[in-house]
Structure formats: C-alpha cells, structure tokens
Amino acid sequence: MHGLLRSVWDEPRPPGAPRRVWRDWALVGLLTLAIVLEGILRTDLLWRPLSIVYPLVMLPTLLWRRTSPLACFAVPVVTTGLIQHLTGADPAEMHSMAYMVIMLYALSRWGSGREMALGLGLITAAVTTSTLTGQIATIPGQLAASDVIGAFTVVFAAFALGGVFRYRARARARELDQVKLLEREQLARDLHDTVAHHVSAMAIRAQAGIATAATHPDAAVDALRVIEAEASRTLAEMRAMVRVLRRDRAPGGGEMPELAPNPHIADLEQLAGRPKVGPAVEVLIDGDLDGVPPSVGAAVYRIAQESVTNARRHARHATRVEVRVSADDASVRLRVSDDGDSTATRPAPAHGYGLLGMIERADLLGGTCEAGPNPGRGWTVTAVLPRTPKHDVSPRTA
Known part of the structure; x- marks a missing residue:
C-alpha cells in the first residue's frame, strides 16, 4: 500500500500538455456571457454584485488550467473559502461557478501526483467546510444528506474522468511507442537488405578491378563505373530511410511520396x-x-x-x-x-x-x-x- 501511494505521489505530469488554443478563448467568452446573463436574470441572489464580479475575475484562470493546474484550481477555491469565512457572503452562489469542475478535471488530467493529491485534499476540505457551515444546502438552513452526497459525487466524478483520460492517453502513447519500435525494426531490416546488397556488389567489383587493373585497365574502369552506380543507389536509399525516420513532409505540408523502398x-x-x-x-x-x-x-x-x-x-x-x-x-x-x-x-x-x-x-x-x-x-x-x-x-x- 505504501508503495502504491509513493508511486502516485511521484507521478510526473503527462507530457505534451497543450497551451492556450482558440477553444479556450471561446470557452471563456461563453462562460462570461453565461455569468452576466445569470446575474441579471436571477432574482434570488443574496450578493448580486459580488456574485457577478467574483466569477468574472476568477474566470481567466481557465486559460492556464493545463500548464499550471494546481495553481489555477487552488486560487479560486482558497479565495472563495476566505471570503465565506471573513464576510459570511457566498461569492460562488451562481450556477455559472460550475466551471470549477473543469479545473478539477484539468488537475486530474494534467497535474503531477503531488498536485493531484494536494488538489484533492484541498477540495475535500473545502466541501467539508461548506457542509459544516451549510453553504452547500439546497434549502438555506436545511442541510440534507443528498446535498453532501451530491457535492462529493461531482468532485470525485470530475476527478475520476480526468484520471480516465490521463491513463487512456498514456496507454495510447505506449502503443505508439511500440509501433515506432516495430517500424524501426522493419526499417533496419530494409536498410540491411538494400544497402548491404549494393555494398556487397561494390566490394566484389572493387576486388575484380584490383585483380584486373594490371592486365586489363578497361575492365578496372568498368568496375569503377559499376561501383559509382551502386554507390549512387545506396546513397539514394539511405536518404530515403533517413527521411522516413524523420517523418519529413513535402513542401506545402503533404506526405512525402514513396520514401521507403x-x-x-x-x-x-x-x-x-x-x-x-x-x-x-x-x-x-x-x-x-x-x-x-x-x-x-x-x-x-x-x-x-x-x-x-x-x-x-x-x-x-x-x-x-x-x-x-x-x-x-x-x-x-x-x-x-x-x-x-x-x-x-x-x-x-x-x-x-x-x-x-x-x-x-x-x-x-x-x-x-x-x-x-x-x-x-x-x-x-x-x-x-x-x-x-x-x-x-x-x-x-x-
């Protein structure tokens, strides 16, 4: 058990975390619109100005959720807790704050083992505190067991979903690595078959040229011509192999045509x-x-x-x-x-x-x-x- 916990704690971040793309900006734009509309249309908000401004201020952290998942998750969670403790106001009373679930997913998907453990502990403490203070009650002042179960269900479901995609991506990466190894094995065989054939031919011609150079100079010259032709073919096939291994693309982004023999x-x-x-x-x-x-x-x-x-x-x-x-x-x-x-x-x-x-x-x-x-x-x-x-x-x- 200790070894399992240690392996989870030492888990590195997944490689290749994408940076901000246009979809991230579109998501922020849609959530901004949703926050503003909810703040205007809802009539049961107790802290309307705070409930609108606070989600808008925290929203840009979504843009860094892959590259800095723990920080982007911890800032709104800790800030919400401090505001609730110091003022008694609930800045996260709007449904639009559900975008925090996206950050929790990103933490599980892109964070390291330490970051996941710290983030899970942080959100568990936050939900527990909100449960004890009645902040997550569906009906103010009447905390039901379903409220507690629902809160923890959402938290662990988002965390589990991120873990599923994380390890699915890892399995896919391993499959791709295996395919690359098999491809290199195949190319190694082709490299030997094609190049060794030409090199052997050059060696035979060179031996023949040496043997006949003194008595038949013309035969030696013919052997040199054959060696030159074989060397040219060998060089062309070596270049083709290197292009395949480097996965070069043709000008304009197209695939290189028929590189491998x-x-x-x-x-x-x-x-x-x-x-x-x-x-x-x-x-x-x-x-x-x-x-x-x-x-x-x-x-x-x-x-x-x-x-x-x-x-x-x-x-x-x-x-x-x-x-x-x-x-x-x-x-x-x-x-x-x-x-x-x-x-x-x-x-x-x-x-x-x-x-x-x-x-x-x-x-x-x-x-x-x-x-x-x-x-x-x-x-x-x-x-x-x-x-x-x-x-x-x-x-x-x-």
Missing part, C-alpha cells in the same frame, strides 16, 4: 544477369501472382536479394544461381539455389542479420524460410509465404 516480385528480374565476376543469376517466375499483397511481394524480393548476395559472397566455384518463384491459391514459394561447393563453410542463420532477417520476415508473415546445403552440390534457400499474410509489415503500413 517497397519492391515486388516483378522486380526480381533486376537480379538476373551474368556479371563479369561471380555466378550468373537466372530468374524464373510462374503461377498466378496477381493479387499478391505488397508485404508478401516485398518479402519474396528481399529474401531472394539476400540469398543472391550470399551466394555471390560465399558460394565457392559457383557458376549459376537460380531464383524460382511459383504460386498457387494458398501460398507463394521461393527457391534460390546455386551450384557452388556445398562442403565450403557458410554462415549459419544465427550469425549475421541477413539470414536472420530472412527467417524473421517469413515468420512475421506466417510463413517459413530454411537454408542449407543440397544433397549433391550447392546451397538452397527455400521460403513459403501465405498469400494472405498474418501481419502486414510492408514499409508503407508499418
């Missing part, structure tokens, strides 16, 4: 070809691929891209890499195999983020991904993804 199965043709150094890549696509969700298409491309990169990097004596995609009504299947030396050591899935990322992508979509040596020669990566993914983890919807 989102390839599809059709883009696998870009992996095909016979480079001057390394195995040739052949891409075969068959089956009905219409209607494949973007998340599944992106995952198939990324897994294939990473598998081809690994084959070029680690498949010794490989001459060919085959990328085959097939689909039926239930799933999309990807098979990437090479004819390299299967006895050569290759990284296990637990080592490095590349293979781990492939397995994680497939698992997030409700599929599977396996990698291992072939019975005879070579290495194969197989992925099976459902056409209806379990979770949509595409960059645009993460």
